[in-house]
Amino acid sequence: MAAVLTAAQLGPLAAPAAAARAAEPAAAPEPTLMDVSILVDESGSLSDADVREEIKAATSIALGGLNPRSRVSVYGFGSQNEPGQNAITEACPPTVLDSSVKKDALGACIRKIHRRADGEGNDTDHAAALAKGLSALSGGGPDGVLKVVFLLTDGRLDVHRSPHYGRIESDRNREAQKQVETQLALAASGRVQIWPLGFGDGIDRAALDRFAAGGYQGACDGRTASRPKARVVRDSGDVGRSLTDAFAAAGCAGVSRSDETTLGPGQTRELKIDIPIIATDGSITVAKGDPRVRVDYVQPGGGAVVPNGRSGQSEFKRAGENAVVETLHIVNPRNGTWTIRLTAPGRLAKQLVSATAIWQGAVSASLVVEPPSARTGQPLTVRLSLVTRQGAVTDAKALSGLNFTVQATGPSLGAPQSIVIRDDGKAPDDRAGDGRYAGTFTAPGQPGDLTFTGVVSGYGVHADKLPVTVAVGAQAPALQGRVEFSSDPVVHPGDEVRGKVTMENAGAPVRGRIIMDGAGRAGGATLGGGTDLAIGTGTTTRPFTVRFPKDAALGGTSMTVKVVDAADLAKVYANGQLTVTVKEPPGWLERNRYAIAGALLLLLALALLLHLRRRAWKAGVDVRRLRASLRQDGEEVARLKAPSKWAQEFRFVVHDGTAGEPGLDYPKAGDRPVRARRGAPGKVVVQLPDGPRYEIAVGGDGEPLEETGLTLAFSDDRPRRARRTGARRDAPGRTGSGRTAADRTAPDRTTRDGGTSGEARTEPAATAKPGHEDDPWF
Numbered sequence: 001m002a003a004v005l006t007a008a009q010l011g012p013l014a015a016p017a018a019a020a021r022a023a024e025p026a027a028a029p030e031p032t033l034m035d036v037s038i039l040v041d042e043s044g045s046l047s048d049a050d051v052r053e054e055i056k057a058a059t060s061i062a063l064g065g066l067n068p069r070s071r072v073s074v075y076g077f078g079s080q081n082e083p084g085q086n087a088i089t090e091a092c093p094p095t096v097l098d099s100s101v102k103k104d105a106l107g108a109c110i111r112k113i114h115r116r117a118d119g120e121g122n123d124t125d126h127a128a129a130l131a132k133g134l135s136a137l138s139g140g141g142p143d144g145v146l147k148v149v150f151l152l153t154d155g156r157l158d159v160h161r162s163p164h165y166g167r168i169e170s171d172r173n174r175e176a177q178k179q180v181e182t183q184l185a186l187a188a189s190g191r192v193q194i195w196p197l198g199f200g201d202g203i204d205r206a207a208l209d210r211f212a213a214g215g216y217q218g219a220c221d222g223r224t225a226s227r228p229k230a231r232v233v234r235d236s237g238d239v240g241r242s243l244t245d246a247f248a249a250a251g252c253a254g255v256s257r258s259d260e261t262t263l264g265p266g267q268t269r270e271l272k273i274d275i276p277i278i279a280t281d282g283s284i285t286v287a288k289g290d291p292r293v294r295v296d297y298v299q300p301g302g303g304a305v306v307p308n309g310r311s312g313q314s315e316f317k318r319a320g321e322n323a324v325v326e327t328l329h330i331v332n333p334r335n336g337t338w339t340i341r342l343t344a345p346g347r348l349a350k351q352l353v354s355a356t357a358i359w360q361g362a363v364s365a366s367l368v369v370e371p372p373s374a375r376t377g378q379p380l381t382v383r384l385s386l387v388t389r390q391g392a393v394t395d396a397k398a399l400s401g402l403n404f405t406v407q408a409t410g411p412s413l414g415a416p417q418s419i420v421i422r423d424d425g426k427a428p429d430d431r432a433g434d435g436r437y438a439g440t441f442t443a444p445g446q447p448g449d450l451t452f453t454g455v456v457s458g459y460g461v462h463a464d465k466l467p468v469t470v471a472v473g474a475q476a477p478a479l480q481g482r483v484e485f486s487s488d489p490v491v492h493p494g495d496e497v498r499g500k501v502t503m504e505n506a507g508a509p510v511r512g513r514i515i516m517d518g519a520g521r522a523g524g525a526t527l528g529g530g531t532d533l534a535i536g537t538g539t540t541t542r543p544f545t546v547r548f549p550k551d552a553a554l555g556g557t558s559m560t561v562k563v564v565d566a567a568d569l570a571k572v573y574a575n576g577q578l579t580v581t582v583k584e585p586p587g588w589l590e591r592n593r594y595a596i597a598g599a600l601l602l603l604l605a606l607a608l609l610l611h612l613r614r615r616a617w618k619a620g621v622d623v624r625r626l627r628a629s630l631r632q633d634g635e636e637v638a639r640l641k642a643p644s645k646w647a648q649e650f651r652f653v654v655h656d657g658t659a660g661e662p663g664l665d666y667p668k669a670g671d672r673p674v675r676a677r678r679g680a681p682g683k684v685v686v687q688l689p690d691g692p693r694y695e696i697a698v699g700g701d702g703e704p705l706e707e708t709g710l711t712l713a714f715s716d717d718r719p720r721r722a723r724r725t726g727a728r729r730d731a732p733g734r735t736g737s738g739r740t741a742a743d744r745t746a747p748d749r750t751t752r753d754g755g756t757s758g759e760a761r762t763e764p765a766a767t768a769k770p771g772h773e774d775d776p777w778f
Contacts, residue, residue, distance in 0.1 A: 028389035029362040031066035031281045032220050032251040032462045034148060035094075035141040037133035038062065040113050041153040042076040042089060044122030050199075050239075051115040054152055056287055056325055057240040058113065061150065061247050062106045063319050063327040064283040064358050068098040070145075072106060073136040078116045079123035081161040087121060087128035089113065094136055100308060103319030103327070123158045126151070126211075127176045130183035130194075137192055146220055147192040148250045150243060151211060156204045184214030191216045195246045199233040208232065220252035221457040240287065244356060253360040254279070254460025259340075260354035263293065268343045271355040275300075277335040277398040278361035278460060280388045284328045285358070286340055289351040291322050294343040300336025313390065332390060333359070363388050364464040365454025366518055366558050367406065368577040374443045375476040381428045382406045383577045384421055384437045384454045385558040386463070387518075394435035394489070394556035394581045399423075402458035404437045409453070412446040412472070419452075434489040435556060436579040443472045478507030479535065483561050483576025485546075492585040493552040496545040497578065501533065501563055503540040510535040512573065513566040514544055518559040524549045525559060533563065535573075548582060556581050621678050623650040625717035628676070630654065630664050631702060632710055640664035650676040656708040676714070684714045 038058045042051065062072045076089030092109040095102050116122035133149040141147070157176055159165050165172035165179075187194055194215030196208040208230035219226035226249055233242045241258060248255045259271040275282050286295050297305040297316075305311065305328065307318040313332045320326035340355045363386050370381045384404060386393040393399060406419040421439035425432030428440055443450065450470045456463035481503035491497060501514060512533040516525070529544040546561070558579040565571035589596070623642050628650065630638040642650040643666075651673040655663045667673035672689035679685035679695055686694045686703070694703045694712075702713025 029280070029364040029387070029462075029464050030069075031360045031362045032253065033067050033142060033145045034065065034070045034251050035137050035145045036061065036065070036070065036072045036148050036150065036247075037136045038072070038074045038150045039129040039133050039152065040074065040076045040091075041124060042078045042114060042116045042122070043124045043154065043158075044078075044116055044118060045124075046115055046154050048115055050154065051113065053239045055110055055113050057152070057243040059107050059110050059320070059323065059325040060240055060244055060285045060287070060327075060356075062092070062110060063097075063103050063325065064244070064247070064285050064329075065097045066251070066253060066281040066283055066329070066358065066360050068096075068329075069142055070097050071095060071141055072097060073133075074106070074110050074113070075129065075132050075136070076113045077125060077129035077132070079121040079125040079159050079162050080128070080164055081121045081123065082119075085119075085121035087125040087162075087164075088132045094140060100317050100319045103317075104322070107320045107323040107325065121162075123161055124153065124156070125159050125162065125176065126153065126157050127159075127179035127183060130180060130187070134183060134186055134190065134192060138190070146251065147190070147216075149187070149192060149194050149215070150246060151194060151196040152239065152243065153196065153208075154199055154203075156207060181214065184211070187215040188217075191218060193218075193228045193250060195228050195250055196230045197233065197239065197243055197246060198230060199239055199242075203232055205230065205232060220250070220462060222455070223457050225249055225459075226252055241356070244285075244358065248358050248460075251360070252460070252462040253358050256357040256359065258354055258356040260352055262350060263289075263342055263344050263348070263353045264350040265344055265348045266346045268341060269353065271340040271342070271353070273338045273340060273355050273357045275330075275333050275335055275338060275357055275359050276460070277395060278393065279333055279335060279359035280331075280362045280390070282330045282333040282357055282359035284330070284338065284340065284355060285325060286327070286342070286353070286355045287325050288342060288353050289324055290344075290348055291324060292345045292348065293353070295321075295326060296341040296343070297328055298339040298341065300334045300338060359460060361388065361393075361461045362464075363393065363456065363461060364466060365456050366392070366560070366577070367452060367454040367466065367468050368560050368575055369452050369468050369470050370482065370575060371477075371480050372562075372572040372575055373471045373473070373477045373480075376443055376445050376447060376472055376474055378443045378472075378476070380441045380443060380470070382419055382421060382439050382441060382452055383428075384456075385435055385577065385579045386456060387558055390555060391553065392435060392556035392558035392579050394579060396423075396433040396435070399435060402456060402461060405455045406439060406441075407453045407455055408441055408450055410444075410448055410450040410472075412444040412448040413450070417441075418455075431489055434579060435581075436558070436577065443470075447472055447474050477573075479503065479505045479510055479573050481563055481574030483563065483574050485561075485576065485578050487578060487580060489580060490583050491548055491580050492583060493548055493554075494550040494585075496528065496547050497580065499544050499546060499561060499576070499578075501540075501542045501544065501561075501574065503533075503535050503563065503574065505535050505537050505540065507537070509537060510573075511566040512563050513569070514542070514561065515564055515569065516546070516559050516561050518577075524552050525557070527561070532566065546578060552582050554582050554584065618646065621648045622646055623648065623676065623678060626650050626676065626678075626684065626698075627715045627717065628652055628664055629702065629713040629715060630662060630710055631713060632657075632662060637661075637710075638663040640666070648677055652676075654705065654708075654710070654712070656705070656710060662708075662710055674712075686712065 040054050040058055058074055071094045073094040074092040076091055077087055080087040091112040092106050095106050137147045159172050159176045160169050165175040192215055194211045196211040198208045212228040212230045231242045233239055256273050261269045263269050305316050315331040317329045342353055366385045366387045368383045404421050406421055407416050409416045419439045419441045421437040422429055423437045429438040451467045453465050453467045483501055485499045487497045512535045514531045516527050526547050528547045533542055560575055560577050562572050563574040626642045628640045629636055640652050651667050653665045653667050653671050653673050675687045676684050682698050684696050696703045696714055698714050698716045702711040704711050
């Protein structure tokens, strides 16, 4: 049995000549389409400052709409107390936001809103206001539009001076309240949301809540935050922000954190506004206070905005340059921090300026059900990717915080059922974090059509819902199959992704065709490997490729490869979804990053080894802790510590007592010093000036100096363990670590045999040289 697809999905598939290429995609997702009526309280209990704030707030909403097909109307209201008065001020009739000229006209007509004097009817008639707002939304708007009334009011219903509600003054408010309830019932039946905004003293919060609850309770998505609710602001200065939040909530848009500063005469100030990566549309609103203030916009990463121009994939439309509030509408904005630069003229009163942004990710849920037709009780796999007008969203960070489900409906199910889908790499999901979500659903035990709809919700996201219908029969379809891909989640322009079709046919041979549709067209992808497929009885396999041209658009892309009947392209036998990210080919550094990293690690290891070896060598030759000792007749007559600075040599002068008392001293200019260095472990090698060279054990009896009657010895301040190591290496037959009397006549050195016996042996040392000219050490 064949799957039944919507016309939006089939597109031009009926044209066989186009079957080898991606079919034309469905209409690009657009921001929430809204029909908005703004009702502004003009009653006399407001101050002039309150009304100015209301005007700015209404202007922000009127100019900040994201969908150019949306409509906005603005009305002020007070009361009709005497003949000739009108409870309604018709400021701006319903106006479509499809041009900067119309937006500028909206900004101008909103200024008709004013604080009413007593002779104009300055009480508060909510019934008349609601009636006018609903009337404006009753016709002329586009199909499928979200209808919203924003009610700005500073207090309670008060029409006690209005004869329109009866002759008895005490009954008038009661009668007006009945008419308010009638208008709310009309709003609910007409699918019109009411979003009240209350401020000022004496607010009746219960009445505001009744306004919100009395209108239509449907929302742009399933989140509680998108349903109508009343807001109460701290003061009139908070009206703008609160109304912006309400507008964003009603239309499933997001609001960036506002920035504000003080601007004085001749000054230039900058404001910063963030627009996230998920945003496909945005509107930056700048409350500049004075029309003469110049505003310049700088995109993230640099680059000034050309009003009513383009930059890359972004398109700009500016409105309100000659008003106190201006906006910049951006299609496909760059994500990141935008800079708003304000420059004041020389003569300007110091004032507060601010900026904020409303943004939205207009997306559609690309849904594939595998297989496209099934038998009762058969497991089904659903796969969903999020697609914007620029391609699929594959950035895990951009998708974080969104909720993904698939809803299944059908006569055999009774109530709708939700299917949890995930992108965690666990079956049936192929790969974690690639932007494609998957889940499973078991067909019910009764035959009948099932309709699957992808549901995506989250802050700032508006998702179109494109249903897919699967026919479920009592018997398995005679022809079924699957489409598989051997794909990395990242491809480069010019690459190919390999795929394979496997068909199982229990009936007569079928002439099939492999086609591709979906967002892959944005990347210019085409099918390769032959598209005609003869499906005989049994198993048929066919490899194919998805080719990305060298000029393929960068970013995420999602497409569906299908096996259809060649004579009826609406009859789908198998399908599979491919979601990838197209990126620039890696440069030399990226291609060789592992080899470079390995080489760097090797160099670091070698450098560390050399450092450790040098450090060990320096520690081994360091003479700083040596102390020279001069002895006479077994008594120490002098001691000298090596200088504290690291050195390989310990230089000192020996006074032999011929010109005074024997002693040791540091050399002075012109002296010919004794030079000592460390030798074998536990030994010091000493070179006398124009004399012999000695090897003296550290901590031993020392070495007699010829013809002086003095003995030169050394001790060491290094840790005891090192000194013990040197002592253990001394040859047996010595007193401590010094030489015997026989040794002094013929210097030698004692070493330990390299064998395993551990026995010591004595070898004759080199004869001490009378000089040191040929010694390489010196």
